[in-house]
Amino acid sequence: MIEVHELTKRYGETLAVDALSFRVPEGVVTGFLGPNGAGKSTTMRMMLDLDRPTSGAVTIDGKHYNQLNEPLKYIGALLEAKAVHPGRTAYNHLLWLAQSNRIPTSRVDQVLGLVGLREVARRRSGGFSLGMGQRLGIAAAMLGDPKIMMFDEPVNGLDPEGILWIRNLMKSLAEEGRTVFVSSHLMSEMALTADHLVVIGRGRLLANVSMNDFIDQNSHGFVRVRTPQPEALLDALSGAGISAAPHPDGGFEVVDGDPAAIGDLARDRGIALHELSPQRASLEEAFMQMTSESVEYRTGAEPTKES
Numbered sequence: 553m554i555e556v557h558e559l560t561k562r563y564g565e566t567l568a569v570d571a572l573s574f575r576v577p578e579g580v581v582t583g584f585l586g587p588n589g590a591g592k593s594t595t596m597r598m599m600l601d602l603d604r605p606t607s608g609a610v611t612i613d614g615k616h617y618n619q620l621n622e623p624l625k626y627i628g629a630l631l632e633a634k635a636v637h638p639g640r641t642a643y644n645h646l647l648w649l650a651q652s653n654r655i656p657t658s659r660v661d662q663v664l665g666l667v668g669l670r671e672v673a674r675r676r677s678g679g680f681s682l683g684m685g686q687r688l689g690i691a692a693a694m695l696g697d698p699k700i701m702m703f704d705e706p707v708n709g710l711d712p713e714g715i716l717w718i719r720n721l722m723k724s725l726a727e728e729g730r731t732v733f734v735s736s737h738l739m740s741e742m743a744l745t746a747d748h749l750v751v752i753g754r755g756r757l758l759a760n761v762s763m764n765d766f767i768d769q770n771s772h773g774f775v776r777v778r779t780p781q782p783e784a785l786l787d788a789l790s791g792a793g794i795s796a797a798p799h800p801d802g803g804f805e806v807v808d809g810d811p812a813a814i815g816d817l818a819r820d821r822g823i824a825l826h827e828l829s830p831q832r833a834s835l836e837e838a839f840m841q842m843t844s845e846s847v848e849y850r851t852g853a854e855p856t857k858e859s
């Protein structure tokens with residue numbers, strides 16, 4: 553369990569993280585979302601003691617990172633995939649990390665197998681592709697078999713196969729009961745991976761909810777209706793006080809509509825329906841809705857000091 557308590561980070565005039573508090577639950581993938589510059593990387597660095605908070609604290613299973621004996625056994629992280637000495641082989645990079653945390657050497661071979669790098673283990677990592685570098689970073693994160701794993705933008709620059717592999721890996725790590733905390737600015741990817749969301753803007757907490765609740769709370773669902781008798785249907789709907797907006801594809805959209813009520817109304821009037829489908833907004837639409845409601849988070853808005 554990761555707990556963030558009133559975490560604040562100031563870089564001179566910039567308030568990068570502002571009294572942030574949240575917990576990252578176990579057994580699910582938690583997505584960490586926020587516009588560019590929201591403070592995600594700074595928060596993650598402070599979680600790993602790579603940056604010192606101005607105030608507040610992060611605890612991992614109740615302890616500060618620097619109190620963890622052999623930290624790779626508690627928390628594994630992929631922050632900067634290319635943060636590996638280019639002249640070192642994949643095997644030696646992992647061996648060095650394993651030895652520094654008293655992890656058995658046999659585990660190096662095991663994680664190389666888990667990420668599919670066994671065949672290139674003796675090659676220098678400087679010649680690795682981006683995808684191989686990501687896999688090596690993930691192998692390092694898994695080395696200590698930690699209960700908590702953090703990934704900062706793990707699918708950046710990966711091909712579809714690599715993206716699918718990382719998505720499935722994160723889900724299976726969570727299913728094993730681990731805490732999986734992942735940042736990404738790719739909403740469609742996050743929607744497919746995360747069960748829970750922590751959303752920040754300008755260093756502040758905006759939401760800490762399940763994916764489903766976040767979408768429901770920040771967007772309107774609608775019902776898509778298609779009929780060969782559009783005029784009769786529009787008439788019936790407006791008579792029932794339901795407003796429907798025409799869609800360029802010839803159908804209608806009823807915002808916050810109840811499909812059963814629309815279906816019953818059409819049946820009562822003898823109107824044929826060729827489509828009656830409830831639609832849900834995407835995570836991207838919900839995210840845009842949430843951030844656009846506040847002037848502070850709108851693209852192009854000047855950051856307000858202390859905001």
Ligand SMILES: Nc1ncnc2c1ncn2[C@@H]1O[C@H](COP(=O)(O)OP(=O)(O)OP(=O)(O)O)[C@@H](O)[C@H]1O
Nearest residue numbers: 563566568586587588589590591592593594595737
């Ligand atoms: N070392 C630093 N010195 C000064 N300012 C910094 C430093 N690191 C981050 N910042 C500032 O802190 C704020 C938060 O940055 P951070 O990189 O944490 O955001 P982010 O949410 O990870 O953004 P992105 O999605 O663009 O990576 C930004 O205004 C950034 O310019």
